[in-house]
Amino acid sequence: MKKIIYTVLAASLSLSAFAQKADGTTKSLVNAEKAFAEAATKNGTREAFVKYAASDAIVFRPNPVNAKTFYATAPDMKNLNWTVNYARVARSGDLGFTSGSYVVDGEPKSYGHYLSIWRAKEGKWEYILDLGAETNRPLVNVAPNFKEPKDHYSPKFATDKEIKASRDIIYTTEKTLNTMLKTHGASAFAGFLNPDAQLMFPGTDLIVGKDKIQAFNNRMIDKITLKTTSADKALGGDIAYTYGIATIDYKTDLRESFHYVFIWERQADFSWNITTQLFTLAVR
Template structure:
């Protein structure tokens, strides 16, 4: 009886600790804490266990194409060969979702290095992973400087219905349709009118490219044409952040074409236009 009680107490404490580790209070700090707890769970109990525990029921992971996270990891063997750490994070002023990016290292005979982007959603005051993908590159020369941006103020509509939510998402889809039309006319140079000055790009084979000028230099140097096929858009209830994901077709200047899954993070600007603050591309399997 005493042993059973001890086991029950340990399990209860473990579950309580997990719930506390994912606690959301609308701050970026709470999201970063959830991300770090996620990584710690993976290091101690295994990557499969961590993803099954921290992922939302409808979460998507790109491995390489989008697949339900719980379905994917349920069929994987557990391992402790993946570690990661956030370096940049934002949360919507409505506190209902946010995102993180950072570095990862995958162990094994030869280590693999890269960067990831994860979207998180707050469900019943608990952060749950909603979207996750990453890019690989050589061992980084420098670790990125941590930049965790807190929401300027809290705002969340008291009453909002599904029709209004759909209308908000449609605005983002229209913005991306405009971007795609502009890309057809002006090729990669079109991104110049849609990127914030401090935007960041995660692209396979490259360390994070930070700053609009650096991103445009990268695009102009490598990319001939690019087209987007948007799968979905989702806007935070606060109306300040949004994300899209889909498939991008890129024609390089070196006469080569590749397909990528992409995620773009948008931020509403002071002039009410939506601009991209983060982009990530990962190879798609066709």
């Protein structure tokens, strides 16, 4: 009997480790995300969000806070469910992101988008950023979009100075975007969006496509300014992210502050475009 118990326990531990296994593929990241969601439903959000978090992970609840610190005392929930429908992993396999929709099955129910950024460490995936944007109704179902890296490349001897210089390119790109936003309004995003970019904004369904995002911006936004908090880039040089505070003046004479996360993707000409955006209301 003891042998059976030990065998079952060992298998359970093995499956738990496998659930977070990072092997440089998008498939492995999607598997980690799905296992994370299942753990939250089965064992509760407190245990799951601590288990899958990096030591320096940040969650926006609604303002940024260390994930492990927050979930050490946060109310436990087993009625949070989410579905991943978009995922990418950098060619270096050290950075990836997932997004999708969530439902809190409470009274009343609540719905929204989420975006998580993941880092591979010691062969397993850990999330380093997680935030959501609430909507007022269930979101339209979206077909899964999981794309594998085009190849696998990671510099073996990159120095701290080279990594910083590489990261500074992202800061400079977002600074340029912010300058353009100040002079041209939200229409400036047009020069920084991928054709298939996606936007997650509070109260709306997922908006996919540069033209549709610009139509939303032109309809809703008068002015927008960005204040970058942090940025990082995958070692493979193809994916990066930024996050910070966005101040939006609507065309209805209303101003609101948001936390934002942008996912950036390097283009063939070595410029950078935004492939994913999520805004969530900030509390001041």
